[in-house]
Amino acid sequence: MTILIHELKRNRISFLIWTISIAFMLFICMIMYPEMKTSMNSVTDMFANMGGFTEAFGMDQVNFGEVMGFYAIECGNILGIGGGFFAALLGIGILSKEEKERTAEFLLTHPIRRSSVIFQKLLAVLLQLLIMNLVLTAASAASFALIGETLAMKEFLLLHTAYLVLQLEIACICFGISAFIRQSGLGVGLGLAAILYFANIIGNINSSGEFIKYITPFAYAEASDIISSASIEMPLMLLGCLYGIAGIVAAFIKYMRKDIAA
Amino acid sequence: MKIIETKNLTKYYGKARGIIDLNLDVAQSEIFGFIGPNGAGKSTTIRTLLGLISPTSGNASIFGKDILKDKTEILSNIGYMPSEAMFYNNMRVHEVIRLSADLHKKDCRKNAAQLCKRFDLDTKKKVNELSLGNRKKVSIVCAFQHQPDLYILDEPTSGLDPLMQKAFFELIHERQQQGGTVFLSSHVLSEIQRHCQRAAIIREGRLIACDLVENLSNTKARQVVLHGVNTVPALSDLKNIETSTNSVSFLFQGNMKDLISEIDKLPITDMTITEPELEEIFMHFYEGEVTSK
Numbered sequence: 001m002t003i004l005i006h007e008l009k010r011n012r013i014s015f016l017i018w019t020i021s022i023a024f025m026l027f028i029c030m031i032m033y034p035e036m037k038t039s040m041n042s043v044t045d046m047f048a049n050m051g052g053f054t055e056a057f058g059m060d061q062v063n064f065g066e067v068m069g070f071y072a073i074e075c076g077n078i079l080g081i082g083g084g085f086f087a088a089l090l091g092i093g094i095l096s097k098e099e100k101e102r103t104a105e106f107l108l109t110h111p112i113r114r115s116s117v118i119f120q121k122l123l124a125v126l127l128q129l130l131i132m133n134l135v136l137t138a139a140s141a142a143s144f145a146l147i148g149e150t151l152a153m154k155e156f157l158l159l160h161t162a163y164l165v166l167q168l169e170i171a172c173i174c175f176g177i178s179a180f181i182r183q184s185g186l187g188v189g190l191g192l193a194a195i196l197y198f199a200n201i202i203g204n205i206n207s208s209g210e211f212i213k214y215i216t217p218f219a220y221a222e223a224s225d226i227i228s229s230a231s232i233e234m235p236l237m238l239l240g241c242l243y244g245i246a247g248i249v250a251a252f253i254k255y256m257r258k259d260i261a262a
Numbered sequence: 263m264k265i266i267e268t269k270n271l272t273k274y275y276g277k278a279r280g281i282i283d284l285n286l287d288v289a290q291s292e293i294f295g296f297i298g299p300n301g302a303g304k305s306t307t308i309r310t311l312l313g314l315i316s317p318t319s320g321n322a323s324i325f326g327k328d329i330l331k332d333k334t335e336i337l338s339n340i341g342y343m344p345s346e347a348m349f350y351n352n353m354r355v356h357e358v359i360r361l362s363a364d365l366h367k368k369d370c371r372k373n374a375a376q377l378c379k380r381f382d383l384d385t386k387k388k389v390n391e392l393s394l395g396n397r398k399k400v401s402i403v404c405a406f407q408h409q410p411d412l413y414i415l416d417e418p419t420s421g422l423d424p425l426m427q428k429a430f431f432e433l434i435h436e437r438q439q440q441g442g443t444v445f446l447s448s449h450v451l452s453e454i455q456r457h458c459q460r461a462a463i464i465r466e467g468r469l470i471a472c473d474l475v476e477n478l479s480n481t482k483a484r485q486v487v488l489h490g491v492n493t494v495p496a497l498s499d500l501k502n503i504e505t506s507t508n509s510v511s512f513l514f515q516g517n518m519k520d521l522i523s524e525i526d527k528l529p530i531t532d533m534t535i536t537e538p539e540l541e542e543i544f545m546h547f548y549e550g551e552v553t554s555k
Contacts, residue, residue: 006361010350101351102346106347106350107365108314110337113334
């Protein structure tokens with residue numbers, strides 16, 4: 001597992017910055033809740049009646065004035081955007097950076113199978129996302145306690161699970177792309193995450209955008225849906241997992257036989 | 263068993279040629295030279311042998327094992343120095359060396375320490391802060407610390423100062439004594455001449471010569487300059503003929519007695535006969551038409 005450890009070490013600063021930043025934002029949001037709750041009633045009505053904007057962010061399904069509703073809207077977005085972008089960042093670079101930074105020749109002339117290299121790098125991505133989400137879940141739970149609110153455990157855990165799967169899916173798709181490219185790919189990765197996010201918003205507003213939910217993970221990781229129904233749309237999430245697995249398979253097939261550029 | 267053996271090894275990058283029908287072999291404990299102009303296919307050959315790129319056709323074996331099927335096993339016994347050493351930025355020298363040893367699953371700390379001392383390498387520095395020559399030294403340690411049986415070296419002395427170059431070849435000869443084999447790709451023809459037993463010359467993707475170095479470098483040739491005449495003596499076996507207003511020079515490879523008797527017939531005012539520049543001999547292979555073997 002030399003490469004796994006090497007990757008984790010190399011990325012530790014980026015990992016810490018992202019994890020701490022997202023945790024910090026979640027914290028700040030929750031800290032603001034008690035104050036917002038007191039001036040809530042008028043705000044809730046306003047948010048619930050903004051037409052398209054309301055539907056886009058799922059604010060017609062939950063009560064923004066209740067703690068779980070608030071958590072769903074605010075923190076769901078932070079987890080989705082922050083986590084989604086970090087997942088894309090991790091996935092899109094991990095294979096391609098070896099050729100971009102010209103270290104592939106050093107790494108791949110050592111006695112390790114390419115399959116092992118791919119596997120350990122994949123593991124590095126998945127592990128970082130897993131650990132980050134555990135930390136964020138704990139930080140969120142702590143923030144609830146700090147403001148003296150009780151969280152609805154089932155909805156809370158379902159929400160975090162859904163966002164974890166979303167991040168894993170995005171990371172694995174980007175991992176697949178990473179095997180094909182020789183340059184940074186940062187634009188592609190972040191662009192993909194952004195498109196998936198906005199596709200979901202469009203799908204929420206536009207009633208003829210039904211098919212969009214089959215494409216974007218932000219559809220099954222829709223915080224307001226999860227909180228209000230206390231469940232995740234399993235078929236959609238499984239489809240998302242399938243997309244992720246396709247990305248992994250593509251990475252293996254391509255990278256195993258790729259000619260490594262000088 | 264040949265240490266390296268290629269059979270019609272061919273690599274095309276799409277339509278662009280890399281190497282075509284390469285047939286060479288390297289015996290054990292040999293220091294084998296590999297030379298050719300830029301773009302000839304030296305790097306392509308090396309990268310194919312190491313499994314970085316896959317051949318279009320043909321095959322090759324190292325230590326008697328197929329390079330495609332037994333790649334991992336082969337690589338565990340090879341020390342490779344690329345022409346441009348690139349390491350992970352912000353890692354320190356000792357970390358890179360340790361990573362290489364870990365990837366070989368060997369404890370090379372003692373060897374590494376000895377080599378770092380021998381080549382005067384500061385292991386605490388970050389690799390991206392090193393000069394080219396010092397990065398080369400890191401490359402040397404990584405290639406030699408695990409004591410492989412085959413060394414594939416691509417322009418290993420470029421960037422090294424003369425003292426380090428001397429130390430480097432001492433190291434090579436030590437490993438050769440211990441049974442190691444060296445595949446040396448270099449543009450420094452004097453290195454090839456001084457240290458290699460056999461050498462292959464590649465041009466435009468094809469092998470154009472593969473022979474003992476002494477045969478290739480044709481040390482029996484003599485560079486002749488005659489002053490006072492501007493016509494060439496009536497001899498065969500003359501190469502690189504150059505004439506100017508009052509002198510003529512050429513490379514002579516025939517019988518010395520014939521040369522002297524012919525020169526005797528000419529009204530020369532001065533004459534020099536010297537061993538030719540090494541480069542001139544090899545350049546003959548670098549230029550001109552390629553005739554495929």
